[in-house]
Amino acid sequence: MPKKNDNELTWKDLEIGNIVVEPGNASEYRTGDWKTELPEFDHEKCNKCGLCFIYCPEGCIQNDAEGWFVADLYYCKGCGICAVECPKDAIKMVGEEEE
Amino acid sequence: MAQVVGMEVSLAIAEAARLANVDVISAYPITPQTHIVEHLADLVANGELDAQYIPTESEHSALSACLGSSAVGARTFTATAGQGLELMHEVVYVASSMRLPMVMVVANRALSAPLSIWGDHSDAMAVGDTGWIQIFVENGQQAVDNVLCAFRMGEDQRVLLPVMVHVDGFHLTHMVEPITFPELEEVDRFLPPYKHPFPLDPDKPVTMGAFGMPFIYTETKKAQYENLMASKKVILEVWEEFGTRFGRHYHPVEGYRNEDADVLLMIMGSFSETAMETIDRLRAAGRKVGLVRPRLWRPFPFDEVRQMTKDAEVLIVVDRAISLGGSGGPLCALVKQSLYHEDKKPEVVSIIGGLGGRDITIDGFEQIIDRGMEIVQEGSDKSGFEFFGVRE
Ligand code: SF4
Ligand code: SF4
Numbered sequence: 284m285p286k287k288n289d290n291e292l293t294w295k296d297l298e299i300g301n302i303v304v305e306p307g308n309a310s311e312y313r314t315g316d317w318k319t320e321l322p323e324f325d326h327e328k329c330n331k332c333g334l335c336f337i338y339c340p341e342g343c344i345q346n347d348a349e350g351w352f353v354a355d356l357y358y359c360k361g362c363g364i365c366a367v368e369c370p371k372d373a374i375k376m377v378g379e380e381e382e
Numbered sequence: 383m384a385q386v387v388g389m390e391v392s393l394a395i396a397e398a399a400r401l402a403n404v405d406v407i408s409a410y411p412i413t414p415q416t417h418i419v420e421h422l423a424d425l426v427a428n429g430e431l432d433a434q435y436i437p438t439e440s441e442h443s444a445l446s447a448c449l450g451s452s453a454v455g456a457r458t459f460t461a462t463a464g465q466g467l468e469l470m471h472e473v474v475y476v477a478s479s480m481r482l483p484m485v486m487v488v489a490n491r492a493l494s495a496p497l498s499i500w501g502d503h504s505d506a507m508a509v510g511d512t513g514w515i516q517i518f519v520e521n522g523q524q525a526v527d528n529v530l531c532a533f534r535m536g537e538d539q540r541v542l543l544p545v546m547v548h549v550d551g552f553h554l555t556h557m558v559e560p561i562t563f564p565e566l567e568e569v570d571r572f573l574p575p576y577k578h579p580f581p582l583d584p585d586k587p588v589t590m591g592a593f594g595m596p597f598i599y600t601e602t603k604k605a606q607y608e609n610l611m612a613s614k615k616v617i618l619e620v621w622e623e624f625g626t627r628f629g630r631h632y633h634p635v636e637g638y639r640n641e642d643a644d645v646l647l648m649i650m651g652s653f654s655e656t657a658m659e660t661i662d663r664l665r666a667a668g669r670k671v672g673l674v675r676p677r678l679w680r681p682f683p684f685d686e687v688r689q690m691t692k693d694a695e696v697l698i699v700v701d702r703a704i705s706l707g708g709s710g711g712p713l714c715a716l717v718k719q720s721l722y723h724e725d726k727k728p729e730v731v732s733i734i735g736g737l738g739g740r741d742i743t744i745d746g747f748e749q750i751i752d753r754g755m756e757i758v759q760e761g762s763d764k765s766g767f768e769f770f771g772v773r774e
Binding site for chain 2: 299300
């Protein structure tokens, strides 16, 4: 498919049946656009148990070199599940504009 | 050499699928389609057909299995009827939108309620706009021939669409008719192996059926529309080549003693063969009547319908289905659309009849023609329609 912006694609540019022929390109999809709130991690409270990593439905929480858990905001949908599940109350959902 | 065999049409349809060397059959049995899939199950179980037979718990699952089968590049066949096609409805759209070729024989059946296992075209009309190529047949030979053609049409790389072959439930599926079967080698030459350009393959992964955001949905529908309309060229090519190879010729719309007719009758499916008897009888009595039989239901042959009807004075369209609170006769609505811009066109009369398995006899078609002419002469309610044979 020619490289055009999404909004420039014409009906003639589409693969038959809209088949996606480039494997794994869902990773380009910025689901982070959906959120209105994002998780803020409090290292004072966090004990690195990793429950947030397990519960995140987006799979976007990973631990960094020091073992702290962080959300990849390119994908985080702001659902708040991590904040609800955190046993140490270490995650607070904050409005994006407050970031 | 091709051989002629006396066979129930349902079994002949299954034999056609065998000749097409299908790879996968997935179906759920439903009257009056049952004999088709039972016979295919027998053929597979007896080792006479090397195919996967996937029995499912519903028609929705049967057609879903067909999606997967076609997506990996397997030649795929299914059959259903009436309520079964309704239960498939969601997946019917998916198959055409995802451009997955397969052949589905519909043993046309009325829709509930009241529960009716008998034939009419309600099920076909309910899936008219789903994006499948759709063909109506009138007898067993046409059913066999068009099942073979359907694979060739749908699997053509320029088309890649599913194809429905409509066969009247009971009136056709359960008749024993003389059928000429082509030899397997002849069919092999006519029907090359199916190849999807982007099959599901772990070595070359693709995604099928991904979601479409508002920025792309309109473009996909436009592409689908253009593709379906462009399939007409291939449909004509396939019928032409079939005619050359096998000597039986098919066209989007066919006529019967229609050329100089003042009054034309139009009907789809097996009842046209009864209507031909009526035409013969009236012609013998000196009346200039003829018959027009649309075969290609989708993409609808607007041009051919226009060409074949515009010079008549009266055109009586018989629908074996009703669009409740809408157009009345779904076929008649498209016929009227075909003629709308013509300066010279016939008076069009819409008749609904043959519902839920009720016959229209030779006398019945004569009554329909007489009533149609009467309606035109009276000038009464030309925009509406009438039920034929309803008890008031
Ligand atoms: S669930 Fe809470 S305590 Fe556990 S790692 Fe995540 S933020 Fe830290
Ligand atoms: S808000 Fe939801 S998506 Fe974002 S990191 Fe937490 S659980 Fe994952």
